Amino acid sequence: MDKIIIEGGKTQLKGEVIIEGAKNAVLPLLAATILPTEGQTVLKNVPILSDVFTMNNVVRGLDVTVHFNEAENEVTVDARGDILDVAPYEYVSKMRASIVVLGPILARNGHAKVSMPGGCTIGSRPIDLHLKGLEAMGAKIEQTGGDITATADRLKGANIYMDFPSVGATQNLMMAATLAEGTTTIENAAREPEIVDLANLLNKMGASVTGAGTENLTIIGVDKMHGAEHSVVQDRIEAGTFMVAAAMTNGDVLIKDAVWEHNRPLISKLREMGVEVTEEEAGIRVVSNLDHLKPVTVKTMPHPGFPTDMQAQFTALMAVVSGESTMIETVFENRFQHLEEMRRMGLNSEILRDTARIHGGLPLQGAQVMSTDLRASAALILTGMVAEGTTIVGKLTHLDRGYYKFHEKLAQLGANIRRVNGDS
Numbered sequence: 001m002d003k004i005i006i007e008g009g010k011t012q013l014k015g016e017v018i019i020e021g022a023k024n025a026v027l028p029l030l031a032a033t034i035l036p037t038e039g040q041t042v043l044k045n046v047p048i049l050s051d052v053f054t055m056n057n058v059v060r061g062l063d064v065t066v067h068f069n070e071a072e073n074e075v076t077v078d079a080r081g082d083i084l085d086v087a088p089y090e091y092v093s094k095m096r097a098s099i100v101v102l103g104p105i106l107a108r109n110g111h112a113k114v115s116m117p118g119g120c121t122i123g124s125r126p127i128d129l130h131l132k133g134l135e136a137m138g139a140k141i142e143q144t145g146g147d148i149t150a151t152a153d154r155l156k157g158a159n160i161y162m163d164f165p166s167v168g169a170t171q172n173l174m175m176a177a178t179l180a181e182g183t184t185t186i187e188n189a190a191r192e193p194e195i196v197d198l199a200n201l202l203n204k205m206g207a208s209v210t211g212a213g214t215e216n217l218t219i220i221g222v223d224k225m226h227g228a229e230h231s232v233v234q235d236r237i238e239a240g241t242f243m244v245a246a247a248m249t250n251g252d253v254l255i256k257d258a259v260w261e262h263n264r265p266l267i268s269k270l271r272e273m274g275v276e277v278t279e280e281e282a283g284i285r286v287v288s289n290l291d292h293l294k295p296v297t298v299k300t301m302p303h304p305g306f307p308t309d310m311q312a313q314f315t316a317l318m319a320v321v322s323g324e325s326t327m328i329e330t331v332f333e334n335r336f337q338h339l340e341e342m343r344r345m346g347l348n349s350e351i352l353r354d355t356a357r358i359h360g361g362l363p364l365q366g367a368q369v370m371s372t373d374l375r376a377s378a379a380l381i382l383t384g385m386v387a388e389g390t391t392i393v394g395k396l397t398h399l400d401r402g403y404y405k406f407h408e409k410l411a412q413l414g415a416n417i418r419r420v421n422g423d424s
Contacts, residue, residue, distance in 0.1 A: 003393060004419050004420075005418055006393070007416040011385040013245055013246050013253050013410070015412065018257070019234055020404050021233065022232060022235035023051055023237075023401070027097040029043055029197065029198060030056065031171075032202060034062065034101065034108055035104050036228075037224050038224065038225075039227030041205070041229075042076050042077075043076075043230055043232060044229070044232065046073045046075050046232055048070050056075065058088060059077065059101070061091060062086075062087065062105065063084045064079045065077065078227075083109065086112075087112070089115045092115045096168075100168055102134070102176075103175045106151075106155065107176045110152055114148050115148075116146050127148075127168075129164065130166075130173070134172075136158040137156055137158045155221075156181050160185065165303075170190040170195055174186070174209060178222060178225060179224075183220050184221070192302075195212050196233075204228035204229070205225040205228045207219065236258070236259065237307065237310060238403060239259075239284065240310045240313065242255050242286075243266065243284065244266075245413075246286040246287070248288070252286075253286050255286070265305055274294055275287075275288045275293065290321065295324055296325055297325065298311075299328040301331070308330075310375070311329055312335070312376045313378055315339065315342075321360040324357055326355060326356070327355070327358065329356070330354060337372035339351060345365055345384075345391065364387035365388050368391075369384075369393055370393075370395050371393060371396065381406070381407070385410070
């Protein structure tokens with residue numbers, strides 16, 4: 001198993017970095033390619049990530065033609081003709097996001113069978129909101145033996161209020177509603193940029209989706225959809241990770257093509273801390289001086305609040321800023337696991353239920369640590385850059401789900417970092 005080795009202590013990141021298309025956007029976009037019965041769909045700016053290969057295989061397992069041109073970062077999908085209605089367990093079990101194929105398969109075929117999804121162990125992430133929404137649209141849902149079976153001759157438009165603005169549920173119900181009879185409204189919908197990106201693709205395919213990016217979505221059902229061409233939005237979480245990396249290493253880094261509006265909650269907290277963040281024509285520049293930074297309190301919230309996917313990385317920054325910072329995690333109950341690993345590196349922190357108090361500015365030492373989830377792996381690598389001595393980060397399967405050539409990009413900015421085979 002591969003490991004990343006970092007020689008830390010004096011890292012100062014400088015230069016420019018290019019970010020990929022968004023992992024959290026491309027997975028539901030791939031699910032949406034199931035819907036068209038005419039033409040092919042071409043997705044551009046697709047990141048080369050293990051989660052993308054998994055979702056390609058989920059779609060391919062429905063007897064859909066999927067071609068991934070990695071050299072061009074393009075995926076071409078042809079879903080014309082009959083498709084299967086059972087999503088392959090082998091791939092669905094690997095990734096929670098694969099549940100978003102349930103809505104499109106059901107809308108297209110009138111019947112869908114999908115296994116309960118797997119993925120990172122950062123919380124329960126129940127799918128009841130997905131199922132309640134589909135039931136409101138007339139689907140009959142059965143759960144047996146770890147499988148979810150949904151049946152509906154044709155879904156009917158409905159008024160759906162979501163108890164929590166779940167991103168996955170919003171995406172699933174949006175896609176299901178595109179082929180439903182009548183109008184569907186989703187209240188308290190998720191507002192993330194990835195929701196807007198999905199709506200843009202669906203509308204290119206002939207759907208009628210309005211209100212994306214607000215709390216209220218309206219989808220007018222159509223009889224059929226066609227293929228389209230679409231470029232995946234830039235990855236705001238990868239961009240944010242490099243912003244934090246620059247901030248905690250006294251860096252000066254331009255994150256090319258990063259979208260200011262998508263990163264506004266993170267930028268606000270960085271500026272509150274004392275980091276210089278500016279918008280330039282080519283992207284977002286981050287300049288930092290640790291001596292001038294001060295502790296802050298952060299609370300994760302659904303968009304447009306501070307993203308839970310930036311929580312782990314931001315706690316790494318808190319660890320090097322003198323004073324006591326507070327991180328409150330309201331989205332996932334198990335998302336402080338990385339702090340236990342960071343304690344091996346000398347982190348002084350206390351966790352009480354949903355709140356972590358981090359005593360920053362104390363010496364950190366390199367250690368052998370293990371990734372606990374996708375964003376935790378990035379946080380441990382960032383911490384390794386500022387810790388004295390050698391840090392070895394293992395279990396990189398998590399990292400590869402959401403970051404492309406992460407160590408190479410950091411090395412190009414000046415980090416002393418390499419990736420080796422576990423047997424080396």
